[in-house]
Amino acid sequence: MIxxxxxxxxxxxxxxxxxxxxxxxxxxxxxxxxKRIGGLxxxxxxxxxxxxxxxxxxANTGLPYFIYQMVTHAGATRGALYAKIxxxxxxxxxxxxxxxxxxxxxxxxxxxxxxxxxxxxxxTGGTKGYNIVFDTGTGDVTCRIFGEATVIY
Amino acid sequence: MNITQDRLKILEIMSRLSIDRASRAxxxxxxxxxxxxxxxxxxxxxxETTEKMNEDQREMISVMVDFKGNEGCRLLFMLxxxxxxxxxxxxxxxxxxxxxxxxxxxESAVQELGNILASHISxxxxxxxxxxxxxxxxxxxxxxxxxxxxxxxxxxxxxxxSILLIETIFEISGSKLECYLFLVPEMKSFAKLLDSIGxxx
Numbered sequence: 001m002i003x004x005x006x007x008x009x010x011x012x013x014x015x016x017x018x019x020x021x022x023x024x025x026x027x028x029x030x031x032x033x034x035k036r037i038g039g040l041x042x043x044x045x046x047x048x049x050x051x052x053x054x055x056x057x058x059a060n061t062g063l064p065y066f067i068y069q070m071v072t073h074a075g076a077t078r079g080a081l082y083a084k085i086x087x088x089x090x091x092x093x094x095x096x097x098x099x100x101x102x103x104x105x106x107x108x109x110x111x112x113x114x115x116x117x118x119x120x121x122x123x124t125g126g127t128k129g130y131n132i133v134f135d136t137g138t139g140d141v142t143c144r145i146f147g148e149a150t151v152i153y
Numbered sequence: 154m155n156i157t158q159d160r161l162k163i164l165e166i167m168s169r170l171s172i173d174r175a176s177r178a179x180x181x182x183x184x185x186x187x188x189x190x191x192x193x194x195x196x197x198x199x200x201e202t203t204e205k206m207n208e209d210q211r212e213m214i215s216v217m218v219d220f221k222g223n224e225g226c227r228l229l230f231m232l233x234x235x236x237x238x239x240x241x242x243x244x245x246x247x248x249x250x251x252x253x254x255x256x257x258x259x260e261s262a263v264q265e266l267g268n269i270l271a272s273h274i275s276x277x278x279x280x281x282x283x284x285x286x287x288x289x290x291x292x293x294x295x296x297x298x299x300x301x302x303x304x305x306x307x308x309x310x311x312x313x314x315s316i317l318l319i320e321t322i323f324e325i326s327g328s329k330l331e332c333y334l335f336l337v338p339e340m341k342s343f344a345k346l347l348d349s350i351g352x353x354x
Contacts, residue, residue: 004204006303006306008203020207054199057310131210146295147295
C-alpha cells in the first residue's frame, strides 16, 4: 500500500493500492480501466502563487501535470481516463482562511471539464476528514469520512 | 526554506526551555509526572512529513492553539480517543478507567491541556527571550491523525514546500498515553526574534 502526502502525486500500475487522508485538500484519482493504470494527486490549494513551489500542490498546475504524466510516462490512454474526487472539507470555522476546501473543489471540477475528463464519482465537503483507499486494478475508491460508515465509489 | 544550523540550534534551546516549563506546569495540574521532552527541531519536506503522518490512521482528539503577537507560531497536541479518557480522569482526579466515552468533559480536558501548554510555552519565550506571543483560544477537533496534522501545517505549506517543525515526546507517568505535540514557528517572525537576541543569519 502506497501512502500519498500533501501536495504529492503517485502513479502506479495494478496491482497496487494508493491511500491518503484528506481535510480541506482534494484527492483526485485518475484511472485507465483498460491498462489498469491509476494515480492519486493530493491537491492542497486551488492556484499556484509562487514560482519555485512544488507544482503538484496546486490544482491549476498539478492536474495538467498529472494528466501529462499518466499519458506520457505511465502509458495510459487519454480517452480512457476518468476521474473521482474526494475531500474539500471545511475543517475549522474560525481559522481565518477562506473556505479552501470549496475553492479547491471548484478549481478541480473546472480543470477536469476543460481537459475533457469525466468525473464518475465524488464525495466532497463537510467538516471532517476523509480516509481514501484507491485500488488501481478495479478503480474502486473506498472512502470513510471520520465517524461515518465506509462507502465504495 | 533556508535556516542555518546555528539558528536551528538556538531554536532548539529556546524550545527546550519553554517545553520544560510547560512540562512542569502540566505535572502540577495533573498531580502526576508529565514529561515532555524535545525530540527534534528540523526543517521537513511538506509532502514527506505528511506522508509519514498519513500512515497513522488512528482517530484522534486534538487541540490546536495559534499564537499571535510579534512571533507567529502554532501548537498542536493530539492523542488517540482512548487516551483522552485517561487524560480526563487525571484532570478530574478520578481513578483511571472511570471515563468511558468522549464527551464534553473530554473536550474540556483536552482544551485545558492546550491552554496550559500554550500559556507556559509563551510565558517562557516572553520572559527569557523578550518575544511577544499571545495564545489564542484553543480549538478542539476530532479526526484522523494525518488530517489534523495537515491542518497544522496548512498555512506554512501555502508559502513553502518545507516546514520548520518542533517535535516532542510526551509521556504521562503510569499511563500508556501516546501523544503528539508539535510546534510550528512562523519562520519570518522567528528570524526577527533571533536577530534581536543577536543570533546572526
